[in-house]
Amino acid sequence: MATTPGQRLLPVVVDHLAQANPAQRIGLIPTGADVSDGYDTVTVQRLARAVDVFAWWIEKQIGRARKSETIAYMASNDVRYLIFLLAAHKTGYKPLLPSTRLSDEAYQHILHATDCHAFFYTPEKQRRVSEIEAFRPDTTFHEVPSIPELFSTTAQPYLYTKTYQEAEDDVAIIIHSSGTTGMPKPVPLTHGFLATIDYAAYISRPQFRQSTMFHNIQPDTLVLSTTPFFHLMGLLAFCESLFHHIPFVILPEKPLSADLITSAITATKPAAAMLPPSLLEDMSHVPAARTALSTLEYVYFAGAPLAPEVGDDLSQLTKMITVIGSSEMGIVSSLVPQGKNVWGYFDWNPAYGVDMQHVSDDMYELVIPRRADSRRIHGIFHTFPDLTEYRSNDLFIRHPEHPHLWKYHGRLDDVIVLSNGEKLNPITLEKIVEGHPRVHRALLIGQARFDTALLVEPNWALEGETIDEKAFIEDIWPTVERANEAVPKYGRIAKSKIRLSDPKKPFQLTPKGTTKRHAVNKDYKDEIEAIYAAAEEETAAVELPTTLTIDNLHTFVRSLIANLLDRADLGDDEDLYAAGLDSLQTIQLAKTLNKAVVAAGYPAGQEITQQQIYSNPSITQLAVYLHDLVTGNLRTTTITRADRLATTIEKYTSQLPRRTTPAVPAPAKSTVVLTGSTGSLGTYLLHSLLTDSNVAKVYCFNRSDAADRQQRSFADKGLDTALLNPSRVEFLTVSFGAPRFGLSEAKYADLLENVDFIIHNAWKVNFNHPLESFEDPHIKGVVEFISFSVRSKYNAHLSFVSSVSTIGGWTEKLGPVVPETPIENVDAVLVQGYGESKFVGERLCLAASEGPGVPTTVFRVGQIAGPTSVKGMWNLDEWVPTLVKTSKAVGKVPASLGGAEVDWVPVDTLSTITTELMHTRRQNQSTTPHAVYHLVNPCKTPWATLVPAIQTKYPGMQAVPLDQWLDELEAIKSPSETEVREKPALKLLDFYRGLAGEMLSASISVEQTRGASKTMEGLGAVTGELMGNWLGQWDF
Structure with missing residues (x-):
């Protein structure tokens, strides 16, 4: 079975290759702390011997596993990760590979969750290990041998005798989630999961099409790997080396930088490299790094989107290929897109079976449905063997001209919900801003706020310790304006709402290199509050003209609206909403006018609401309204609703033309x-x-x-x-x-x-x-x-x-x-x-x-x-779906809709x-x-006749009076993003309160319609079965 693709086990493959092809290169490893110290070649024979040495050493330290216990490993990012992994397999243990950057609480959580009581480490991690040891008294800690020791010592072969069928569901590796929104979650990956990585090279694909992974690279061609081995992408490089003879190049243990990558590419001459987007953005501005990138056939990037300007630029130097996957599901099989300027898009391999399901607006979620051959090709159904489909939470948008191409657009939990319920995906805007050479990171803010703000982390390595914030913002403003075009108007950033980060508080990142959105929001809580407080003060600072003539108020209103819409060419009587004023800007304008009028000593200013703006939707109408408000003449200027509607109808009926020639009878079709x-x-x-x-x-x-x-x-x-x-x-x-x-x-x-x-x-x-x-x-x-x-x-x-x-x-x-x-x-x-x-x-x-x-x-x-x-x-x-989703979350559904x-x-x-x-x-x-x-x-x-269908879908759901259901929701003060997502009815409480009150007291005649349509004549009531169909479609 060692040679059957999709049924190969790593320790068996290593021992088999050590006999069949002992000189095969596994990878190049640095011999010192710098690239200039040189590289050493690791052959499969050397690896196999080192694995046996390490396996016997583990057995000597803690014995052979009795019931597949968990053992942890923390180390410098060197070849010992791989040796430890295989040695753990041979000794029967489950290897846990925690990140080296977790907090004490996270280590305690992950070790407890995996029932781990043996911890192995390299000397470089001694200090951190000592800190962990202090709160893990029931755990033994073991410093592992050095690389020279492992490669120079000989030992008897340590046999691994399981077949693939016996080991398929055994845990091969435990990694963990990033813990972006809480504690990291252990992710056990089985040998069956790793076998799907092996089989990925053999999945069918359309003729002449190239896979986005390494499967088109010639055997024994080097690939530079920059991802830690405790991360899936790092492990992927190792699996590709053993399964498909694509050797890797490892970097010395030091922070990633453009200089380090440049020197490694120059020294080892790989054909391809796996590089994080943030590093590519840095390299794009360094001439030597650009030269190094141009020597590569392929650059693979994953974990986050790449700034559009950077991708467009670098795609002129080398073939840019985007890859997507996760700890739980592995890599999604896709094809290298064909065409110009499509480097940032995914073209899913039809044989893999991706289902792109519409979420809202132009966004779709990547969903993997289970099928007969899923265990062979879908890693996710090894991670979650009981699922019938996997919803990734990853969002995509289609290419505007090629609908089979998809661009990553963030995650469902990235979506920002403003205080009025408007939704905004921040990813595209942030990546455009991050394309500016002076910007390292950008974070859009606005959850549960009236409008958005932007927190920018400058590239402090280039800027130095001091920075002129105002000049910096002016410099990046053209880029921000371009980024604003990528989001709806309600999500656009005002220049006054941009702030720079504190160099002493760098943005926290995930192992993938993406910004930990929730963590940064927490770290900068006070600064964010200050941004919005300053905006309130700015609103309060707007003053009415000293002399309140119509002309002065006209000029005053024009200035406010021109600033809001960034337009100076508005006509005096032009409809503001046709000109682009939106609901958020309406609220902002009403608030500004309210404060200005009240501050000038006119209490009537408190009457200025959104509705007043809606009712006076032009510069002239607003100026007249303000003038009448402050002079006490409002009542004399109003007309009845009936007159207003009659005037509008007359305005347009007077424009209707007359037919001048007789019409021809309508055709048969x-x-x-x-x-x-x-x-x-x-x-x-x-x-x-x-x-x-x-x-x-x-x-x-x-x-x-x-x-x-x-x-x-x-x-x-x-x-x-x-x-x-x-x-x-x-x-x-x-x-x-x-x-x-x-x-x-x-x-x-x-x-x-x-x-x-x-x-x-x-x-x-x-x-x-x-x-x-x-x-x-x-x-x-x-x-x-x-x-x-x-x-x-x-x-x-x-x-x-x-x-x-x-x-x-x-x-x-x-x-x-x-x-x-x-x-x-x-x-x-x-x-x-x-x-x-x-x-x-x-x-x-x-x-x-x-x-x-x-x-x-x-x-x-x-x-x-x-x-x-x-x-x-x-x-x-x-x-209706909003009500159902919320009912599922609270475990209660309204028994009626009032009188409706x-x-x-x-x-x-x-x-x-x-x-x-x-x-x-x-x-x-x-x-x-x-x-x-x-x-x-x-x-x-x-409505009560449909409630049983909901209760069948969600067993245990209690039917309660509508008022009680609403009272429980209204008791949730300042709901979190998660609560709003789980209980979306929180955004529509006024609607549900008014539902019964909006009922017609008269019945609506439909007799004429029934006589004119046979379908209407036979239309029956909405049934529980029909509600069941909708419930199945929503599948909350």
Whole structure:
């Protein structure tokens, strides 16, 4: 069995090779403390003899293992690690290889957890060992022989007689996690796990494709290894040497530096090197190091991303290859990506079976599902033999042009959750900043804060002991600005929120070389508080003009907003939200105005809230509002809500054009424009249209290039991607509020000639923004579609996807039933900009039918649920999955939702209903130019009927009153990042409190919809079985 790949045991391989090929090189080891002292070649025969010597020595010290006890080893990073490892195997012990940089508490924890009572060490670690010895009185400590002793002494062979089948599940090595968020966790790796490293070279891969590991390197070719042997990547170099004849080069025991690596490459001439990203970033700025790197065929890097500028630069010198793995799962099999500028991406080997599962936005989690051959190729199922799939917590984003390529984007526990619930992945921003030559490390801060800040660790070796912080920040600011472009606006860093680290408190790092985020946050707790305290003082320092004229306040407001948006070219009446103002900036602006007005002696300033900004979303409106506030004239300047909505409706209905030529009857098969096709409902709508034989073609209108995203969305939901044939669907990038949607005259003319039906599904969902912020492009977009229809050959039918928020304020005073007719009374509309904007859209559709004669349909959509299919998933960020995940964490689920009942419609069912309604409207539009349909489930069911399905999924879960459930959550003050992640309902408590109160007191009529759609007619209530399907998809 010594020669069967995937069934080889390290001690057996060593003894076999010592007989079969005794001169084979295992590696080069330094003979002294410096590279200049020279290197010695270790052959497999010398290694085998040293292992036997060490095995007999261990037996003499503590005897042979009786029941596979654990023995620990701490040493200089030299060849004795490997000799000890093999000697432990032969004597029957489990070798524990702890990091040399743990705290006392961590050593105590790891030794106790592994029941270790024998500790071996090299003389260089004597001081640290003495400290450990003081709190481990029940442990024996043994100084091991020197390298010359081990290689010069001879001994009888120490036989290892187990077969692979006997030893597969025996522990071969115990390493441990980094302990980034707590105590390090022991990770036992079996001989079966190591066999998957062996077999990795034999996994099939596409013809002419290269593996990212060393398997394409010629035998006996040197690879420089810089990772400690107590780390998986260090052990990997040893395994590759024995299993695949790729000898390693070890560095002298001294801190890693560009100079050390340069001299080692020059002296030993390896073909490849494994180097941490932080070291590569240092080397990129040193001419001699760059020259050394250029002599290598390959540079492998792992453990962390590489700054983009550095990778782009070094990829001109050598082949840069990124590798990913972990202590628990080993290395994930991938292929060297093909193409330009793809050095930082992964191309998973199809034979390995990676499943990239969508998490949120553009992020996907690497998941490894178990399969029949997993024990041969997946190390993770040796580490966790009972798992059916492994969720890595590692996040990736797709390449914008090559969807099969993936870039590492941090971990789920890296994600920062701001105080308003917005999520932010910091990794890309940090790596861009770290690409600056004066920056060693960067840490984005903001957990549970209003906004973000940046802590920068300069490259102190270059800077010296003193530094001009202000000048330093000015120097790196252009790089920070570039980094800001990589994150959402709410996560961008202001220059005033950047601080430098203390040279006496270097950032703590993991063995992989990544920043220990939680540890650094703790070390710099006071400094972080000071950053935010200073920002509060800066806000308080803003002063109103001395003379409060309209003009002065206008200038004052313009200055504040220009600073927030970093724009000096804003129009006086330009909508601030269309210009880019977001919710966090709204809070900041309200807070600044509040403090400035109150500080000037006007208590009414306390009335300035976010809502006031939303209601006055331009420089002129805000200046007038401030003037009226401080002069006491606010009441005289307000208009009623009904008047405001009427004015908006009139503003846009007056723009509607008239048809000048008669329309042609619609063709037998429909050509459809669909907007918002990449969203959840949009994806299923597109699928329904493409599977409909009566639809000739679909044009998808989106605000950004959507073809790749649509492919991914179909695949994620288990929909047939072959339907996305360019002959049936065409993706167009449009601007909804622009003339001709921003399309060329030729393309617009083509659409006018062919399109006969429009489903307008794209709309901003933000319940804080005022009506005015929806005008451009959303309401303007409705006008553009009406204009399109009037000019089109077939008088294209416009169907508008509205919302039940347009009837959410309906009371019994308006009638016992909400009819499927146009709404006249604005009191029926929820008091929110979103609902009001949908109401305006509905009224525009009615006006288009009554005036220009455009056939229109309004779909008032209620709560959209997850799909009925096994594939696909109800968005994890929505309120129902959020409630379920939180209930799992607390062990309790609400027994009811107050008075609210479940009238949800599954998203795939809803798309079918919509398509059926489209055909109904094509048939009756000549007699009924305008129609309204309510897309809510006619068969309501109490929430209590779904609770048993949740309790079945999570045995022991208790059903409690909604108020009790909320009270327990509200009792959690200042929740930690982990608590927010485990109990996401903490971010939606106001929503859950208001859930029952938002119930309509009248019922919603659906009779017209049921008569027009056979699927709606047969729609039943949401069942426990359907809830079980969603629970399985979420799998919290």
